[in-house]
Amino acid sequence: MKKIQMVDLKGQYEEIKNQVNNSVFNVIDSAAFINGPEVHAFQQDLEEYLGVKHVIPCANGTDALQVAMMGLGLKPGDEVITVDFTFAATVEVIALLQFTPVLIDVDPNTFNIDIDQLKHAITSKTKAIVPVHLFGQVANMDEIMNIAKEHDLFVIEDNAQAIGASYRSKNGSKQKAGTIGHVGATSFFPSKNLGCYGDGGAVFTNDDDLAHTIRGIVNHGMYERYHHDVVGVNSRLDSIQAAVLRAKLPKLEAYNNARRSAARKYNEAFKEVEQIITPKVEQHCPSSGSSNYCNDCDCHVFHQYTLKVKDVDRDGLVKHLNENGIPCGVYYPIPLHKQKAYADKHYDEKNFEVTNTISDEVISLPMHTELDDEQIEFITAKVKEFIQN
Numbered sequence: 001m002k003k004i005q006m007v008d009l010k011g012q013y014e015e016i017k018n019q020v021n022n023s024v025f026n027v028i029d030s031a032a033f034i035n036g037p038e039v040h041a042f043q044q045d046l047e048e049y050l051g052v053k054h055v056i057p058c059a060n061g062t063d064a065l066q067v068a069m070m071g072l073g074l075k076p077g078d079e080v081i082t083v084d085f086t087f088a089a090t091v092e093v094i095a096l097l098q099f100t101p102v103l104i105d106v107d108p109n110t111f112n113i114d115i116d117q118l119k120h121a122i123t124s125k126t127k128a129i130v131p132v133h134l135f136g137q138v139a140n141m142d143e144i145m146n147i148a149k150e151h152d153l154f155v156i157e158d159n160a161q162a163i164g165a166s167y168r169s170k171n172g173s174k175q176k177a178g179t180i181g182h183v184g185a186t187s188f189f190p191s192k193n194l195g196c197y198g199d200g201g202a203v204f205t206n207d208d209d210l211a212h213t214i215r216g217i218v219n220h221g222m223y224e225r226y227h228h229d230v231v232g233v234n235s236r237l238d239s240i241q242a243a244v245l246r247a248k249l250p251k252l253e254a255y256n257n258a259r260r261s262a263a264r265k266y267n268e269a270f271k272e273v274e275q276i277i278t279p280k281v282e283q284h285c286p287s288s289g290s291s292n293y294c295n296d297c298d299c300h301v302f303h304q305y306t307l308k309v310k311d312v313d314r315d316g317l318v319k320h321l322n323e324n325g326i327p328c329g330v331y332y333p334i335p336l337h338k339q340k341a342y343a344d345k346h347y348d349e350k351n352f353e354v355t356n357t358i359s360d361e362v363i364s365l366p367m368h369t370e371l372d373d374e375q376i377e378f379i380t381a382k383v384k385e386f387i388q389n
């Protein structure tokens with residue numbers, strides 16, 4: 001059996017080696033390292049793939065969130081609602097820009113923003129909502145957009161974990177995750193579903209004015225050379241990373257299918273195990289029928305395959321897997337409202353019941369495009385061995 005990895009970037013590279021090497025060496029040959037033709041070409045390819053008017057490449061996913069928020073013209077003290085259960089980057093940029101982060105709980109089945117809590121968290125100071133499409137599952141965008149419209153709020157989608165996922169609205173329309181809100185942000189960190197070989201990120205929007213504003217912000221607030229109209233930042237996707245991404249983008253659908261296929265096999269292996277709750281895929285798609293849950297839907301791209309374990313020593317399970325050469329992850333072990341940087345005396349523990357519970361129950365198994373059946377069988381057998389003994 002091949003050595004099991006959490007993410008197999010090397011194995012994936014072997015498949016596309018010639019193409020990636022050619023593109024990267026072409027960039028080096030051209031010496032157009034910054035804002036070269038590859039960056040523009042990738043931007044256009046991604047706009048076409050996502051069906052969005054504007055993609056603005058930038059240096060990483062955290063910057064993408066930051067410049068998206070800067071572009072919306074929020075003011076210090078404005079409240080921005082996001083989830084307690086996500087990677088810290090989401091709340092970090094809100095705090096950094098001196099907006100007031102308002103953390104709320106998530107749905108225990110989908111790990112995504114809790115719609116009831118969202119309704120209750122809105123005040124006269126609320127200006128924006130940041131749903132995170134966690135682990136690759138698109139949040140309930142129909143509800144979020146309705147609430148945003150009613151209260152005149154911006155929606156910034158944190159799409160770092162769900163690039164390529166589709167969302168079907170109740171009205172039947174289908175859009176790519178990250179292109180539904182006013183603005184979306186993604187990351188091309190190597191382990192993300194569309195990863196480069198370093199750091200990278202991008203912002204998406206259908207709003208021409210906002211796109212123009214953000215294009216200036218990522219380039220030192222310049223709209224005309226050496227005229228600095230607003231305070232900006234330096235946040236660029238470099239040409240070598242763009243060349244890698246351009247070679248990988250045509251494979252993204254196949255990559256996401258491979259992840260879904262691995263998820264199906266995991267689900268199958270765990271379906272009889274009472275203590276294991278496999279990821280729920282929630283969507284208004286034809287195959288979900290009346291249950292609202294479906295097993296094989298492109299609304300989930302399985303950035304992570306995350307189980308909840310009940311009445312199981314989760315940390316013992318992690319140790320057991322590691323001892324058997326199986327890497328695994330706990331995303332995320334500590335809710336953000338308990339982190340020193342983001343704790344706030346106004347938070348009430350009883351509003352974070354779900355996050356407090358699931359942070360002790362979640363375990364993410366190896367998930368990538370190169371997992372084979374033998375590996376999945378070994379992993380699932382070792383999980384069951386610990387739980388059923």
Ligand SMILES: *Cc1c(COP(=O)(O)O)cnc(C)c1O
Nearest residue numbers: 060061062087089090160187189
């Ligand atoms: C990875 C990630 C980010 C940040 O992306 P970077 O490219 O690492 O800056 C933001 N939000 C979420 C949910 C992420 O998973």
